[in-house]
Amino acid sequence: MKKEYTHVQAAHCENGVGVGLLKHHGLDFITEPLVFGMGSGIFYIHVPILSINNGPAIAYRSMPGLIFSGTSKSLGIKVNRTKFRSEIKAKEFLDQKIKEGVPVGCQVGVFNLPYFPPEYRFHFNAHNLIVYGKENGNYLVSDPIMETVTKLTEEDMIKVRFAKGPLAPKGHVYFPENVKPVSNDTIQKGIIKGIKKSAFMMTSLPGSIVGVSGIQYTAKQIRKWRDKLGPRKAGLYLGQIVRMQEEIGTGGGGFRFLYAAFLEQAHPYLKNDALLAISEEFTKAGDLWRESAVQMGRIYKGRINNEQADFEVCADLLMQISDIEKQAFLKLKKLKLK
Amino acid sequence: MKKEDLPQDDSAITNIFREVMYVKDEKGKYTTGLSKGWEVKKSALDNAWDDIKERSEEARLAVKNGEKSPIFYFKELKLMDFTILSSYTGFWKFTIKRHMKPSVFKSLSDKKLSKYASAFEISLNELKNFKG
Known part of the structure; x- marks a missing residue:
């Protein structure tokens, strides 16, 4: 055995x-994208006031444990x-x-x-x-x-x-x-459930600090940091964002590419071409997340002069990302799947 | 991101492992690639460590000048915040704050100090005799 x-x-x-x-x-x-998507791993929350490691408290994922639980539940395991x-x-x-x-x-x-x-x-x-x-x-x-x-x-x-x-x-x-073989029908249902749950959590939860509005919230905070904290600490805060965002396997760009890969892999199961187009939008969002990290990096490395205008550029990028993801998730939400 | 754009910069993970990233292949389909690091991430991590070193150094001086007890220094050195230290020692946050006063620290029993020593993974003597 x-x-x-x-x-x-x-x-x-x-x-x-x-x-x-x-x-x-x-x-x-x-596959990894299927687990991530069925388990609705993508999420965003910026908890105000709370600070982690002397920086802003932002989470890019659902609560630990939920991804595997969600996927297993969908598959009847x-x-x-x-x-x-x-x-x-x-x-x-x-x-x-x-x-x-x-x-x-x-x-x-x-x-x-x-x-x-x-x-x-x-x-x-x-x-x-x-x-x-x-x-x-x-x-x-x-x-x-x-x-x-x-x-x-x-x-x-x-x-x-x-x-x-x-x-x-x-x-x-x-x-x-007691893992039993899983039928294609079960996988399809699991994928749809995962998509609908993520679309709901990213666009429809109340409050301004979660989902796509949470990304806007972070953008608004970034605009204030330089005046509030001084250039050095504001720079460290941006460094903290980049670390959490692009750290091993978590957060910003990496998660968007993973989600885009999930939608691509969902396509043969659900046979809905809209998934491929929406996948492209997440790829675009992922590229922008990485661009925002590069821009933030320029500030905390002191390569550009750490002016308010530079923080505005970061914030604008996050606003743009929030908008792209909002549109993409709303499309997923409305999509008639099955 | 395209597979050929995957950064391969020296970083903390280089020589230990390469990380998996989801990237597009030449046909525009998703595949995985391995990266040994990205300069943007590396400098964010370096910055965080510079900050930690600076804070530990300030804490060391505070102990040396008799403003704070060794607990204050080791908390910084071991990257802990009050929540973490409280969880390892079982002391409340305000108790720990009190223990950071040199005068209070002197009067602490070995039993209480051992809890800190084990949280910091140092010996009781090291904790007691740290002069900054």
């Missing part, structure tokens, strides 16, 4: 774990999730699953993740990886961000599974159960 786990590299860790686990259970059609108070129980559970030959997803903090580049080790607790075995007391780890598999000692594994702070993993492990 035991089947060797095959490493999957992905742009985003949670997608990657989803693809890896579902593929392992025989769902060969699954139950996901077993367990959290622990006791480190010992958490370890025993993981070891037991390994013995049974079941690869499991683990939520971890990256601050103490030894194989991560030191520059990336902040107190970020919603990273995901797969543990698929144990050898000479070391866990065999497939981290979707990495190109190849890696290992963690027992001690390190406990540390990263019990990292503390916001979104503390509390030893969180998860794996799909």
Whole structure:
């Protein structure tokens, strides 16, 4: 029964774990864009007042865990999730699953993740990886961000599974159960559900800080930062945006390309040509996100003189992005699919 | 973004891994490509680290000048905010703030100090004897 786990590299860790686990259970059609789209991974929220790492608090994705849960639910797959108070129980559970030959997803903090580049080790607790075995007391780890598999000692594994702070993993492990073959009809429905949910969340949630209006909110804030915070701190804030936006697999440009790829892959299932045209719009939005990062980079690197006019250029780009995405999501919302 | 435009700049991930990006191939279809880094991202990360180093240095001087306790310094050095430190130690935010006063710090029991030492992953002695 035991089947060797095959490493999957992905742009985003949670997608990657989803693809890896579902593929392992025989769902060969699954791809990262499909997981991301069916799980409605794309999102935007700018939380006012709150600051993270001394910068603005912006999230580009839905709550951790929702992508995989959403996709699995659409495909009729139950996901077993367990959290622990006791480190010992958490370890025993993981070891037991390994013995049974079941690869499991683990939520971890990256601050103490030894194989991560030191520059990336902040107190970020919603990273995901797969543990698929144990050898000479070391866990065999497939981290979707990495190109190849890696290992963690027992001690390190406990540390990263019990990292503390916001979104503390509390030893969180998860794996799909009783996976059955999935029909094309189910996949189609899952895709439609994912699209409709994202279109709703990006355009129809009330308030000015979420979805496409959230992007406008950020633009408005950027216009104020230089006067409010001074040129240096305003520059650091922009740096923070770029880091969250273009960090490994998260955020701005990367997510738009991923979403565009999802719509392209949805096309053969739904056979609606409008999807391809809308996919192009997300590609355009992704290119603009990257352009905004370049523009912000010029400011925090001090290459141009960090004038108010330069901040206005960044803000204008975000306004343009917000508009493109609004139109694209509204089209998706109205689209008669099936 | 087209596959040929995928940046390949030296960065923190270079030599550790290359990251996956979704890009367009020559036929305009989506595919994946690997990038070893992007200069724009690298400088944002470098900037953040410069800021962290600057803040730790300021914190070190504050301890040296007797304005703050070592807890203030190690919190900065280990990139923590009050929420994170509070979650590791079990102390409330205002308690931690009090512990950052040198006079209060001196009177803390070893038991309380050990909680900080383990949160910072240093020895009790290191924490107690840090002079800035």
